[in-house]
Amino acid sequence: DGGITQSPKYLFRKEGQNVTLSCEQNLNHDAMYWYRQDPGQGLRLIYYSQIVNDFQKGDIAEGYSVSREKKESFPLTVTSAQKNPTAFYLCASSIVTGPNTEAFFGQGTRLTVV
Amino acid sequence: AQSVTQLDSHVSVSEGTPVLLRCNYSSSYSPSLFWYVQHPNKGLQLLLKYTSAATLVKGINGFEAEFKKSETSFHLTKPSAHMSDAAEYFCVVSDNSGGGADGLTFGKGTHLIIQP
Secondary structure, three states: OOOEEEEOOEEEEOOOOOEEEEEEEOOOOOEEEEEEEOOOOOEEEEEEEEEOOEEEEOOOOOOEEEOOOEOOEOOEEEOOOOOOOOEEEEEEEEOOOOOOOOOEEOOOEEEEEO | OOEEEEOOOEEEEEOOOOEEEOEEEEOOOOOEEEEEEEOOOOOEEEEEEEOOOOOEEEOHHHOEEEEEOOOOEEEEEEOOOOHHHOEEEEEEEEOOOOOOHHHEEEOOOEEEEEEO
C-alpha cells in the first residue's frame, strides 16, 4: 500500500532536548511538508521540500530544522529553541508541479513536553 | 493573498439529518478548494476537491460541495448524517500560483458532532 508513515505516534520530550520526528513516503512524490496543528488553529506550515537536498521555511520555522537526503524521507527536528513544542505534527507529500495540488497526510505524531 | 473562513467552530446534528458545514474563501487567483476530514489523533483525509470543472463536486462517504463564485463559498453538505461522520473538517484553498501544496491555506476547522 502506498502512503506516508510517521513515527513515533506519541513522543515525550524533556525541556532542553532536541527530538526528531520521522516521516517516510512511498508515493514517489517529490514534495514533502511538515505542519503543526494546535487546537482551534488549523494547520500551519513549518518547512517544505520540493526536491532532494533542498527545503524552504514555511510560516513558523523558528525552532525547527529538517533535512531531505532521500526522496522518501523528510525528518523534522524540534530543537530546544522551540519554546512551545507541545502540538500535533503532520507530515504530508504531494506531486510538486501543477495547479490543484492536493496533499496526502500521514497519521501524525503527538509531541508533549514533560 | 488568500484566506479561508469556516463559519462554525462546532456543528451538532442528529443522526439521519442533513449536514451543512460552511466555508468562505478569498483568493487573488482562480482557486482550487478542498475539504479534508480528520478523525481524532489521525491524519487528514481528502473528502473532495474543486478544480474549476463542475461547480458541484461529489466526494467520498456521500459528501458533496458546491462552488459559488459570486458568494465566494464552498459549503460542504451531506443528506443524512451517520455516527461515523463525527470528526473535524477542514476547508482548504490553494491559490494555484505555483506548483506544490505549499500554497495551501487551511481553515481553523469545524468540529462535527452527531447526536444519536
